Amino acid sequence: MRKISGILLIITLVIFVSGCFEKAEVQIEMQAYIGLTDAERALIPVSPGDSIVAKIIVTEELTSIIGEQYVGEDVYSVTFNQTATDANGDIIVYMALDKRTVLGKGYSTHSLTR
Template structure:
């Protein structure tokens, strides 16, 4: 009888552990939503469709980009989230930079118009 209760305890514990892991994974927010949540109201209004209408890229921070988001990021890999159709007469598309933890916004700006 004791063996049955030990096995039941292990099974129930395993179910809670797996449930907890799934719960944690479901709380992970996509990078484009992390970027979107950092925008001002005016920036949000520039996005005509959806935050999912964006391009996520891994980038290595150059010296030029480091001047914008911080010298400590030069040479490091981060993510850029470029929101499509946000350009206007003076600026290119809106870009938000997210650290490699995929949760921390470290800067934002616009593409250079050429």
């Protein structure tokens, strides 16, 4: 009985510790937020968490923002809601699959994430 209790305790501790390390990873929305300028950050009314994250395939239309080397590749788009101005749509930050590298920025009026 003690052996089973000890095993259950070890399993519980492993799950708990692995959960702590997982939470320490910075969310993709925050990484994208870090890539914004101060003026772009000022447009976010609530929080960077109020955004839409999508995995997209880079098309020819996005090469001016991201680069030709990514055509056909998967990347993440992080659209910050309620950041549209009279001149532009919502801010979109394109991120590499590592969820840390900012590849480029654009606006929802130029986005193909629909």
